[in-house]
Amino acid sequence: MSDAMPGSRGRQFPSIVVVIVLLLLAAAGLRIGGIGDQSLWHDEGNSYVQATRTPGAIVENAARDIHPPGYYLLLAGWRVLTGDSETALRLLSAFASIITVALAFALGRRLYGDTAGLAAGAITTLHSFSLYYAAEARMYALLALWVTLGFWLLTLFLARPSGRGALILALVTIAGLYTHYAYPLFMLAQGAVVLLYLVYRRPDRAWLRTLALYVGANALALLAFAPWLPTALVQIGSWTGLPTTPIPPIEAFAALLRVLLFGIAPTLEAQSIPLILMLFGALTLPTHRDHWRWLIPIAWTLLPLVIFVGIGAYQPDDTKLMLPAQAGAALWIGRGVWVLWTGRALVVRDRLRHLTGRAAGGNPDSPRRALILTVGLKLAAALSLVWVLLALANGLGALRTDPALQRADYRQIAADISAASRPGDSIILTAPNQQEVFRYYYRGSAPVHPLPEGLNVDDAATASAVAQIVQRYERIFAVFWGESERDPNRIVETTLDSGAFEIADRWYGDVRLARYVTPDTMTQTIRSGARFGESIVLEAYALNGDSFSASDALQVELTWRLDADAPLTTRYKVFLQLLRPDGTLAAQRDSEPGGGTAPTTTWQPGVPVTDRGALALELDAERYTLIVGLYPIDHPSARLLTADGGDHVVLAMIAVR
Numbered sequence: 001m002s003d004a005m006p007g008s009r010g011r012q013f014p015s016i017v018v019v020i021v022l023l024l025l026a027a028a029g030l031r032i033g034g035i036g037d038q039s040l041w042h043d044e045g046n047s048y049v050q051a052t053r054t055p056g057a058i059v060e061n062a063a064r065d066i067h068p069p070g071y072y073l074l075l076a077g078w079r080v081l082t083g084d085s086e087t088a089l090r091l092l093s094a095f096a097s098i099i100t101v102a103l104a105f106a107l108g109r110r111l112y113g114d115t116a117g118l119a120a121g122a123i124t125t126l127h128s129f130s131l132y133y134a135a136e137a138r139m140y141a142l143l144a145l146w147v148t149l150g151f152w153l154l155t156l157f158l159a160r161p162s163g164r165g166a167l168i169l170a171l172v173t174i175a176g177l178y179t180h181y182a183y184p185l186f187m188l189a190q191g192a193v194v195l196l197y198l199v200y201r202r203p204d205r206a207w208l209r210t211l212a213l214y215v216g217a218n219a220l221a222l223l224a225f226a227p228w229l230p231t232a233l234v235q236i237g238s239w240t241g242l243p244t245t246p247i248p249p250i251e252a253f254a255a256l257l258r259v260l261l262f263g264i265a266p267t268l269e270a271q272s273i274p275l276i277l278m279l280f281g282a283l284t285l286p287t288h289r290d291h292w293r294w295l296i297p298i299a300w301t302l303l304p305l306v307i308f309v310g311i312g313a314y315q316p317d318d319t320k321l322m323l324p325a326q327a328g329a330a331l332w333i334g335r336g337v338w339v340l341w342t343g344r345a346l347v348v349r350d351r352l353r354h355l356t357g358r359a360a361g362g363n364p365d366s367p368r369r370a371l372i373l374t375v376g377l378k379l380a381a382a383l384s385l386v387w388v389l390l391a392l393a394n395g396l397g398a399l400r401t402d403p404a405l406q407r408a409d410y411r412q413i414a415a416d417i418s419a420a421s422r423p424g425d426s427i428i429l430t431a432p433n434q435q436e437v438f439r440y441y442y443r444g445s446a447p448v449h450p451l452p453e454g455l456n457v458d459d460a461a462t463a464s465a466v467a468q469i470v471q472r473y474e475r476i477f478a479v480f481w482g483e484s485e486r487d488p489n490r491i492v493e494t495t496l497d498s499g500a501f502e503i504a505d506r507w508y509g510d511v512r513l514a515r516y517v518t519p520d521t522m523t524q525t526i527r528s529g530a531r532f533g534e535s536i537v538l539e540a541y542a543l544n545g546d547s548f549s550a551s552d553a554l555q556v557e558l559t560w561r562l563d564a565d566a567p568l569t570t571r572y573k574v575f576l577q578l579l580r581p582d583g584t585l586a587a588q589r590d591s592e593p594g595g596g597t598a599p600t601t602t603w604q605p606g607v608p609v610t611d612r613g614a615l616a617l618e619l620d621a622e623r624y625t626l627i628v629g630l631y632p633i634d635h636p637s638a639r640l641l642t643a644d645g646g647d648h649v650v651l652a653m654i655a656v657r
Contacts, residue, residue: 016109016114019114019118020102020105020121023101023105023118023121023122023125024098024101024102026125027097027098027101027102027121027124027125028094028098030125030126030131030396031094031097031098031131031134031135032091032094034400035086035087035090035091035094035135036085036086036087036090037400038086038135038406038407038409039086039407039408039409039410039411039412039437039441040086040089040137040407040410040411040437040440040441041407041408041410041437041509042408042431042433042434042436042437042481042482043138044089044090044136044137044138044407044437045410045433045434045435045436045437045438045439045440046065046433046436046437047071047072047075047089047137047138048084048089048137048436048437048440049436050062050072050075050076051072051075051076051078051079051089052076052079053076055073055076058072058073058076059073063231063235065235066235067139067180067181068177068178068179068180068181068228068232069178069228070139070175070177070178070179071138071139071142071179071180074092074142075089075092075137078091078092086137089137090135090136090137092137092142093133093134093135093136093137093138093140093141093142094134094135094141096134096141096142096144096145097130097131097133097134097141097144097145098134099145099149100124100130100141100144100145100148100327101121101124101125101130102121103145103148103149103152103327104117104120104121104123104124104148104327104330104331104334105117105118105120105121106152107120107148107151107152107155107296107327107331108120108121108331108334108335108338110152110155111155111293111296111331111335112293112334112335112338113338113342115334115337115338115341115342115381116331116334116335116337116338117334118334119330119333119334119337119338119385120327120330120331120333120334121330122385122389123330123333123334123388123389123392124326124327124330126389126392126393126396127263127326127330127392128263128264128265128392128395128396128398128399129259129260129263129264129323129326130144130323130326130327131396131399132264132399132405133320133323136407139179139180140180140320140321140323141323142179143176143179143180143182143183143323143324144323144324144326144327146172146175146176146179146183146324147176147183147186147300147324147327148324148327149172150169150172150173150176150186150187150190151190151296151300151328153165153168153169153172154169154190154193154194154296155293155296157169157213157214158193158194158197158210158292161206161209161210161213161214162213163213165213166213166214166216166217167217167220169214169217170216170217170218170220170221170224173187173217173218173221174220174221174224174225177221177222177224177225178225178228180321181232181235181236182304182308182321182322182324185303185304185307185308186300186304186324186325187218188303188304188307189299189300189303189304189328190299191218192295192299192303193292193295193296193299194214194292196291196292196295197210197291197292198210198211200291200292246312247314247315249309249310252309252314253305253306253309255314255316255319256305256308256309256314256319256322256325257305258271259319259322260301260305260322260325260326260329261274261275261329261333262274262391262392262395263392263395264319264395264405265395265396265397265398265399265402265405266394266395266398266402267391267392267394267395271391273384273387273388273391274333274388276336276384277333277336277337277340277384277388278329278332278333278336279336280335280336280339280340280345281297281332281333281334281335281336281338281339282298282332284339284344284345294335296328296331297328297329297331297332297334297335298332300325300327300328300331300332301325301328301329301332304322304324304325305322305325308321308322333388336384337381337384337385338381340377340378340380340381340384341377341378341381341382343373343374343377343378345377346373346377403509406509407509408481408508408509408510408511409508409509409511410434410437410438410440410441410508410511411441412508413438413441413479413508413511413513414438414441414442414443414444415441416506416513417442417444417446417477417513418442418443418444420477420515421444421446421475421477422475424473424474424475425446425473425474425475425476425477426446426447426448426449426469426472426473426475426476426477427442427446427447427448427449427476427477427478427479428449428451428466428469428476428477428478428479428492428496429448429449429450429451429479430451430452430478430479430480430481430482430483430486430487430492430493431450431481431482431483431485431486431487432450432451432452432453432486433482434450434479434481434482434511435448435450438479446477449465449469451465451466451487451492452465452486452487452491452492453465457486457487457488457489459489459491462487462491462492462495463491463495466491466492466495466496466499467495467499470495470496470499470500470516470518471518473518474517474518475515475516475517475518476496476500476515476516476517476518477513477514477515477516478492478493478496478513478514478515478516479511479512479513480492480493480511480512480513480514481510481511481512490597493514493595493596493597494594494597496514496516496595497594497595497597497612498610498612499518499519500516500517500518500519500612501516501517501518501519501553501555501556501557501612501613501614502514502515502516502589502591502595502612502613502614503515503516503517503553503589503614503615503616504589504616505591505595514595515616516614517553517555517614519544519555520544520545520553520555521544522542522543522544522555522557523542523543523544523545523546524542524543525540525541525542526540526541526542526543526651527539527540528540528541528649530642530643530649531563531642531643532629532630532640532641532642532649533630533640533641534564535562535563535564535568536560536561536562536563536568536572536600536630536640537560537561537562537563538558538559538560538628538649539559539560539561539608540558540559541556541557541558541559541628541651542556542557543555543556543557543626543651543652546652546653546654546655547654547655547657548617548654548655548656548657549617549656549657550617550618550619550620550621550656550657551617551618552617553614553615553616553617554578554614554615554617554626554654555612555613555614556576556612556613556614556615556626556628556651557610557611557612558574558593558610558611558612558613558628559608559609559610559611560593560603560608560609560611561606561607561608561609562600562603562604562605562606562607562609563605563606564605565605566605567601567602567603567604567605568600568601568603569601570600570601570632570633571592571599571600571601571632571633572592572600572630572631572632572633572640573590573591573592573630573631573632573633573636574590574591574592574593574611574613574628574629574630575588575589575590575628575629575630575631575648576588576589576590576613576615576626576627576628577589577626577627577628577648578615578619578624578625578626578654579624579625579627580622580624581622581623586619586622586624587615587616587617587619587624588615589613589614589615590636591613592633593609593611594609594610594611594612595612595613598611600630617654617656619656620656621656621657622655622656623653623654623655623656624653624654624655624656625650625652625653625654626650626651626652626653626654627648627649627650627651628648628649628651629647629648629649
């Protein structure tokens with residue numbers, strides 16, 4: 001049994017057109033259905049703002065970004081045709097991903113046959129890695145398309161070298177270079193395939209022509225990219241995304257390979273099956289003239305990963321840069337399925353027998369044994385592919401339900417602020433690059449302050465800006481994200497906590513919305529001395545009154561002291577509650593001291609700790625009891641007991657008019 005020769009389609013399915021149509025319909029349904037359900041997130045907001053600019057402004061602003069302008073320019077034209085909705089902005093990525101599925105099928109079919117094409121296309125259709133970025137208004141799905149199209153064109157070029165083929169390949173390479181700086185990693189993989197193609201051919205005029213055309217295509221692409229190259233070098237050189245603590249290469253490579261094989265969502269067990277299929281795909285070498293066909297999925301998958309990990313660029317957030325390798329891995333698995341289905345695994349056995357001195361012809365299989373082996377291999381191929389597809393399908397629900405895979409809900413953040421805001425309010429966005437996506441949703445009149453200002457961290461200037469906002473406005477909405485990078489010392493939050501009272505906070509994915517009120521006049525300070533547990537003492541507390549209207553906020557300032565010889569080893573939360581006359585809960589605020597900036601494990605013995613909090617009094621006219629207490633951060637039911645055996649201390653009676 002021989003390998004497929006160039007141009008061979010292998011064994012044909014009865015109606016391959018029906019198969020590819022059904023495959024693409026499934027790919028479209030999975031990628032377009034519900035594409036606008038989730039909010040845009042930070043980077044998508046940047047894509048939207050870029051797409052609203054003129055081409056010249058896009059190029060100018062992209063030069064200050066970390067990405068080339070190609071995707072933004074294409075999205076700008078797309079936006080003119082489709083509009084500004086979440087669905088419209090994301091459809092460009094969805095269509096790029098659908099075309100990638102078609103190309104994965106076409107590549108597998110052209111290189112190895114219908115079986116490989118169907119497997120590669122079906123795997124890419126159901127792959128959660130592909131699906132996730134097909135629903136994002138960013139450049140990664142487009143990058144995957146250019147890489148996959150590039151390998152398709154390379155296959156056509158090597159099968160029949162021509163100037164026209166080289167020119168088209170150059171145009172796709174230009175598009176890839178202007179889409180993302182990861183594209184050169186896949187250019188190197190293409191180069192490895194071409195090198196093997198040339199090594200196994202006798203140098204002659206046709207050999208020289210192929211080499212010249214391929215080199216010329218890449219030279220043309222690099223020449224077209226040359227105007228942007230200085231900017232690219234500056235951007236890559238100043239990139240701050242590299243991990244401060246490098247991840248061990250083996251661990252990084254394993255993490256990337258796991259995503260390429262099994263996606264980003266949980267899958268079924270027995271994850272060795274795709275690896276076994278890849279092993280079959282790698283061991284079954286083709287004939288003398290077709291080694292380059294064998295190498296395509298291997299180089300496409302492994303070479304970019306090895307280089308990416310080797311230069312120390314890997315960190316979990318940048319796994320998306322290897323999205324183009326997913327189609328290569330699917331093609332590799334598809335080749336393994338094809339090897340089993342067509343019986344080419346028996347060729348490996350016969351070659352091994354020959355190499356070990358056990359000539360295959362000396363002990364041929366009986367017709368019955370040959371039939372059993374053939375049927376067994378087909379069954380193994382079918383069951384293996386079905387398992388892989390079921391495993392991938394098993395993870396699809398997590399794309400909609402797993403909190404770790406949900407994008408930050410800026411749509412709801414803006415809606416909640418709009419519903420609660422009133423004249424005299426202000427909004428702070430930590431990390432200025434939130435403002436693009438926030439303004440996409442927010443249509444209110446409250447002033448928006450992106451802090452810290454500028455690209456450099458200036459703690460003094462940030463603290464001054466926050467203090468001025470506290471003085472000027474009655475209430476403040478603070479949207480916290482990216483503090484570790486843009487506000488590493490948490491100046492925005494600590495300044496707010498020291499100068500204002502936090503009413504409440506809520507997480508929307510990985511973004512937190514906190515509400516603050518600016519200080520009111522405290523009516524009096526009351527000495528307490530109440531002890532919680534063995535060593536936490538409430539020295540005093542102050543309130544801004546005991547009678548309020550329903551639109552007011554009750555402000556409470558607590559002064560804590562650690563009465564111990566050593567710091568605490570347990571983190572506690574402080575709870576403030578308003579109880580109705582019947583003892584039921586009316587309002588509550590739970591937080592670590594200082595709004596989370598002064599955990600109990602940081603308290604020093606004998607040093608007072610000020611802890612401010614507030615409760616929104618959107619309640620019925622009634623008298624309420626204000627209580628305070630503490631509990632371990634992970635065990636709300638295990639409240640610290642007071643000296644009299646209770647689990648809280650009554651601070652005051654509060655009247656709401």
